[in-house]
Amino acid sequence: MVPIFLPLTKSLGVDPVHLGLVVCVNLSIGFVTPPVGASLFILGGITKLSIDKIARAAIPFLIVNIIMLYVLTYMPDLTLWLPRAVLR
Numbered sequence: 001m002v003p004i005f006l007p008l009t010k011s012l013g014v015d016p017v018h019l020g021l022v023v024c025v026n027l028s029i030g031f032v033t034p035p036v037g038a039s040l041f042i043l044g045g046i047t048k049l050s051i052d053k054i055a056r057a058a059i060p061f062l063i064v065n066i067i068m069l070y071v072l073t074y075m076p077d078l079t080l081w082l083p084r085a086v087l088r
Helices: 002-009 016-029 038-047 051-073 076-088
Strands: none
Touching: 002 076, 016 051, 016 076, 038 076, 051 076
16 A cells, blocks of 8 residues: 555655654554454464453553554654654
8 A cells, every 4th residue: 555655645745754654553553453463363373372362461562552653643753853864
């Protein structure tokens, strides 16, 4: 989906690095949320625990990820200061 949305977001003034960060954090949230969370199935196979137990244990990490997604999305200057400083 990123190749489809990249030209659109560029025309709206969104930095491509910012879009990449938002997409990566969204993907990390998706890999841990049931029912399709691939990380849950991998951890369940390795640890022999049920997916319910693993999903419950992942809730605090999901909350932090969602807060970070909010910060990344709505405060782009906070996350883009380093790339901007390096590219100058």
